[in-house]
Amino acid sequence: MDNLFHPSFGSRPDRIVGRDDAIEQFIEGIKREPGHRDRATLILGQRGTGKTALLLQLADEAKARGFVAARVTSGEDMLEEIIESIQLAGSEYISKKQTKIKGFSAGALGFSLGLTFSEEVRENYGFRTKLTLLCDRLAENGKGVILLVDEVQPNSDVMRTLSSTYQHLAGEGKNIAIVMAGLPHAVSDVLNDRVLTFLNRARKLHLSPLSLSDIIAYYSDAFRRGNRLITEDQIKRLTEATRGFPYLLQLIGYYVMELSAKGEALTDEGIESAIYAAQAELEADVFQPTLHELSRKDIDVLTTIARQGDGAVLVKDVLEDSQLTNSYFQQYRARLLASGVIASPRNGELVITVPYLAEYLRGTNK
Incomplete structure (x- = not known):
């Protein structure tokens, strides 16, 4: 390949740069016993911080350590895609013969051949039962299951089903792990969902700028x-x-x-x-x-921050420029912080986190 660089979103770079600590932390997590909190990981980062590339790398690391990986993008068909991905990726580790296990045929345990479900399971059982059967069958062959979900979306029934299913299976000691990646505000909304609060205990990787x-x-x-x-x-x-x-x-x-x-x-x-x-x-x-995901007023406040210059700026200068009351300004500050577009490196300071965005806003909002 003539060009070693791959800037398209979702593509695999030549190498993962500067994320060695995150990868090592993940590896140590999946080495833990089934059900350990470090087996659940949340990756947070703005567009362009390398979330998808890191997910691909983590999938490879997990596979090298005995896990069957199902990597999907959050969406309505996500649950079906997870089951199909595990069946396809895990089939090579399963005997195709219909063997006896503890006095029962493989079909009686929910499978016909390999990781193909019996007709009864396929037609009458849901995601949780199917994933449980796959975890058990793969465990018999020394394999675990890792779920990798990209572009996490909040307020989703399928996300609630996935997360609650993982919680149940982890609690039962199944050899399973999960990694979710998304924009900061999307992951924040997921964590605030009353059904998914257990994810607050998951390991969180914030993708900061590279060295x-x-x-x-x-x-x-x-x-x-x-x-x-x-x-x-x-x-x-x-x-x-x-x-x-x-x-x-x-x-x-x-x-x-x-x-x-x-x-x-x-x-x-x-x-x-x-x-x-x-x-x-x-x-x-x-x-x-x-910017499309922000309100007009969010952008106005962000532009005011940009006008103060590059790097960290003082909140008092932003307030003076915007002519907003502190209580009113704090609402938008909180929204912009949750979106990950700004950060607060020190008390009383703000910085725009997306490179060159401040210059862009100053140029288009004069």
């Missing part, structure tokens, strides 16, 4: 493997332009590879062109979807 030193190391290796001649100063310039944002890491790297030739030295003009092209894509891919 610039990790990006420098990755860029140096990737461009070497791509046979691009690039200086240390140019790599430093590219790295700084990412602002630690995984999606920008991929976008900028992609355009560097596309705008250069193998074996030729990169020019500074080419470096700047790659950065400009990557930044331009943020508007459609990240800024517009992010």
Whole structure:
């Protein structure tokens, strides 16, 4: 493959950069005994922070440790897709012969052949029973089950069914684990659902910006493997332009590879062109979807924060500029914090978390 970088949403990057601690934490969690709280993980991050890529990596880590993975996107057909995924992925570990188990045929235990359900189970039983049978059958063959759910959506009956089923099976000691990933406000709403409050005890991974030193190391290796001649100063310039944002890491790297030739030295003009092209894509891919989920007043307050400058700004300056009362402003501050668009690094300070969004808002809301 000529280009090592894959900036499309949902695609698998060449390598997962800067998430070693999160991956190791996950591995330690699934090593715990069935039912342990660390077997449930919630990944929170804005668009472009690498949630889907991390899910793919965690699926591979789990499979290497004896789990059958079902990776789905949250939606109305999610439960059926989970059952089908486990049957397909786990079938290779199950004997196709209809053997006797403790005096009963496999069919009597709910299966006809392999992981194919008997007609009675298929027609008369629901998600919880089917998942229980799959967990038990795979456990007999030394395998666990891991559920990986991307783009978590709140206020969903299927999400409630999935979560309550997991809670019951984990409580029964089934060899099962779950990872859910979503936007901060969506995961927050899920946690506030009265049916799903047990998920508050799950391990939470907040995807923060990547270390610039990790990006420098990755860029140096990737461009070497791509046979691009690039200086240390140019790599430093590219790295700084990412602002630690995984999606920008991929976008900028992609355009560097596309705008250069193998074996030729990169020019500074080419470096700047790659950065400009990557930044331009943020508007459609990240800024517009992010702002679409906010109210007009949310955006007005966010724009006021952006007007104070880049980096952390003082709440008192925002209040003075917006001319809002503190109590009224706090409502929108709470909404923007829940959405993950802003953070509060210290008391009395706010910062916009999405890279280049402040500049964008200042340019389009003059």
